[in-house]
Amino acid sequence: MRTGIATVCLSGTLEDKLAAAASAGFDGVEIFENDLVAAPWSPARVRQHCLELGLSVDLYQPFRNFDSTDRETFAANLRRAEHKLDLMEQLGADTILVCSSVAPDAAHDDDLVAEQLHTLADRAAERGLLIAYEALAWGRYVHTYEHSWEIVRRADHPALGVCLDSFHILSLGSDPAAIRSVPGDKLFFLQLADAPRLDMDVLQWSRHHRLFPGQGSFDLPGFLGHVLAAGYSGPLSLEVFNDVFRQSDPERAAVDAMRSLLDLQERVETPGSAAARRPTAPPELPHAPELTGHAFTELAVDDASSGPIADALEKLGFAHTGRHHSKPVQLWQQGEARVLLNNTTDHRERDAVDDPRAAVTALGLESDDPHRSARRAEALLAPVLPRSRGADEAVLHAVAAPDGTSVFFCPAGEHGGSWSADFAPAGNAAEAGTELTGTDHVALTQPFDHFDEAALFYRSVLGLEPETTAEFAAPFGLVRSRAVTDPRRDVRIALNVAVLRRGEEWVPGVPAPQHVAFATGDAIAAARRMRARGAPLLEIPDNYYDDLDARLAPDPELLAAMRECSVLYDRDEHGEFLHFYTEILGSRIFFEVVQRIGGYSGYGTVNAPVRMAAHRRLRVTGSARRPLGT
Numbered sequence: 001m002r003t004g005i006a007t008v009c010l011s012g013t014l015e016d017k018l019a020a021a022a023s024a025g026f027d028g029v030e031i032f033e034n035d036l037v038a039a040p041w042s043p044a045r046v047r048q049h050c051l052e053l054g055l056s057v058d059l060y061q062p063f064r065n066f067d068s069t070d071r072e073t074f075a076a077n078l079r080r081a082e083h084k085l086d087l088m089e090q091l092g093a094d095t096i097l098v099c100s101s102v103a104p105d106a107a108h109d110d111d112l113v114a115e116q117l118h119t120l121a122d123r124a125a126e127r128g129l130l131i132a133y134e135a136l137a138w139g140r141y142v143h144t145y146e147h148s149w150e151i152v153r154r155a156d157h158p159a160l161g162v163c164l165d166s167f168h169i170l171s172l173g174s175d176p177a178a179i180r181s182v183p184g185d186k187l188f189f190l191q192l193a194d195a196p197r198l199d200m201d202v203l204q205w206s207r208h209h210r211l212f213p214g215q216g217s218f219d220l221p222g223f224l225g226h227v228l229a230a231g232y233s234g235p236l237s238l239e240v241f242n243d244v245f246r247q248s249d250p251e252r253a254a255v256d257a258m259r260s261l262l263d264l265q266e267r268v269e270t271p272g273s274a275a276a277r278r279p280t281a282p283p284e285l286p287h288a289p290e291l292t293g294h295a296f297t298e299l300a301v302d303d304a305s306s307g308p309i310a311d312a313l314e315k316l317g318f319a320h321t322g323r324h325h326s327k328p329v330q331l332w333q334q335g336e337a338r339v340l341l342n343n344t345t346d347h348r349e350r351d352a353v354d355d356p357r358a359a360v361t362a363l364g365l366e367s368d369d370p371h372r373s374a375r376r377a378e379a380l381l382a383p384v385l386p387r388s389r390g391a392d393e394a395v396l397h398a399v400a401a402p403d404g405t406s407v408f409f410c411p412a413g414e415h416g417g418s419w420s421a422d423f424a425p426a427g428n429a430a431e432a433g434t435e436l437t438g439t440d441h442v443a444l445t446q447p448f449d450h451f452d453e454a455a456l457f458y459r460s461v462l463g464l465e466p467e468t469t470a471e472f473a474a475p476f477g478l479v480r481s482r483a484v485t486d487p488r489r490d491v492r493i494a495l496n497v498a499v500l501r502r503g504e505e506w507v508p509g510v511p512a513p514q515h516v517a518f519a520t521g522d523a524i525a526a527a528r529r530m531r532a533r534g535a536p537l538l539e540i541p542d543n544y545y546d547d548l549d550a551r552l553a554p555d556p557e558l559l560a561a562m563r564e565c566s567v568l569y570d571r572d573e574h575g576e577f578l579h580f581y582t583e584i585l586g587s588r589i590f591f592e593v594v595q596r597i598g599g600y601s602g603y604g605t606v607n608a609p610v611r612m613a614a615h616r617r618l619r620v621t622g623s624a625r626r627p628l629g630t
């Protein structure tokens, strides 16, 4: 289907927005009036420019507060509208969006609104133009799509139809199934937007928090299924008012937007007909292979951090089992948990740094079909990464996630798959401990501007499902957290972001902190053994255990053991969670060890503020210069 994007979704001037929309591959745009008014180009010049960029002008919008109980006001509104119709002829836009009135003088009688829109439709028809009438969720008299359709039905004019906007419909909880009863040729335009579920004023929700499809909580595949079943054949056009996107790089936001439409077309559901489940899927989009586990996590280290991190891994029971054939990369392993320490990155060359630096730079994920994973990523506009490698080394497909982390698609298989053949044996695998069985999750703090983009990236490119978003008050501000996982929960990635500021960047371009969580079958035993080996485990204050006792009343013996070992605890309706942390290593990285009992599906988020305060306390005692933020 044709794709479109409203200029209001993107940051910058009209010129920036059009260039970004075209380069992301959109077929058309909705031109927002304010963008045109502020542009130095005449409408005819804008039309010409769009033509050169290969963009059609699918909609001119919005025209506000058209109908009126006051005859004189109505006459003035009609005159104002005619000016815009004239402008549209120059702009090459054939449809104008008229939204339901929010003014105190709005008509409050279906027949009067219908009559006034009929008059406008006559004027539009004289010019060969169309009017798409949209119910704003906060309209004074008309705020549901059912009501806008009733008025359009009464007006009964061939140049008048409805504009459906998924936000207005789904935010109010209207039943989208009834869209099927609107004749397809009366659906003049479709605006798509997702949003998080927020309990707030609907106008504020709409103007600040809309998201691209797949980033929020609305059922857009179901919604679009109804619209297509009704016979809508116009463009799928995005209209997303979002404070973050409005200030982000427009080229990048446009790619994110296009990815959301490719993903939506793949997911669209046409209920009642299994065969027609994906009528609009772009044929070139290979479906997402299953991901079956974390093959490895790669950390970039420098000369100052590699020692302490290797030492910590050893005390956690990892053995140094491999040395890369051609690069200064070490493989450390325990059970199915694998960590690569890569000392080739150039950030150590940057200006003299006292702090030892380390960062998660790559996730190795096991894919059923790494080639297809890479082709899908490419089709979804993910940046495919070149990989410099020696002659006999495994070909690994990799793409860049929005925070710059490389995601490698590794063949599933014994001993971590073919990539491990790039490593010559080193040390002695038999020296590894037996406490850790694998990697449970990797937690990455995201750049502020790219949190929602990241959720959609992992969802669409990797086929992971985002879980519900949680927010918690951390010692140094509000943190938002959302995990993505596969249906079997073999791969888990936790995305965090500091909501009200941009966070600290200790390695340029990478916000802190990040951590890798390893799985164990017995957290208490693991903590005891690791502590005995001298692992730098994080101390948790007594107050935490007193509160835990009051809240959840764990078995007293278990509580005493957790208190002794600084193991934290959580419980959900499926099971229990025991976990503990290391101190921060190399200024921004730490490790976690987790034990899931039963079907506990969370991440112990309730304990995160306690962990953060403990890390911060160590920073203060360790070095007074270090920045706030963890």
Ligand SMILES: O=C(O)c1ccc(O)c(O)c1
Residues within 6 Å of the ligand: 061, 062, 097, 099, 134, 136, 165, 191, 206, 207, 239
């Ligand atoms: O917030 C608004 O004013 C506004 C304008 C035009 C739209 O299509 C819309 O959905 C909202």
Ligand SMILES: [Mg+2]
Residues within 6 Å of the ligand: 134, 165, 191, 239
């Ligand atoms: Mg709209």
